[in-house]
Amino acid sequence: xxxxxxxxxxxxxxxxxxxxKEDEKALIxxxxxxxxxxxESKFKWFKDKYTVVSDxxxxxxxxxxxxxxxxxxxxxxxxxxxxxxxxxxxxCGRLLFPILTS
Numbered sequence: 761x762x763x764x765x766x767x768x769x770x771x772x773x774x775x776x777x778x779x780x781k782e783d784e785k786a787l788i789x790x791x792x793x794x795x796x797x798x799x800e801s802k803f804k805w806f807k808d809k810y811t812v813v814s815d816x817x818x819x820x821x822x823x824x825x826x827x828x829x830x831x832x833x834x835x836x837x838x839x840x841x842x843x844x845x846x847x848x849x850x851x852c853g854r855l856l857f858p859i860l861t862s
Contacts, residue, residue: 816842 779787813832816823822838825831 812846 817825823834826833
């Protein structure tokens with residue numbers, strides 16, 4: 761027990777602090793408060809990008825998924841047409857895609 765009344769087990773390479781249940785719950789709650797907005801933000805970002813790519817492959821002609829290279833392939837004209845449509849949509853802002861040609 762240290763000066764603060766905390767239980768410690770100290771051996772070479774084995775410095776451990778034994779947490780009280782209340783401390784553990786408080787730490788978990790703090791970590792959740794910090795990480796949940798970050799996780800939700802990343803999830804929204806992924807969902808937005810996935811929706812665009814899914815629409816590109818499934819709802820637009822001229823795009824195809826290359827299984828071997830794990831990428832979308834298309835000719836230049838379908839890409840330019842799709843880019844113009846995407847750039848007009850408010851929720852995508854200035855989303856640009858690299859040109860993927862076959």
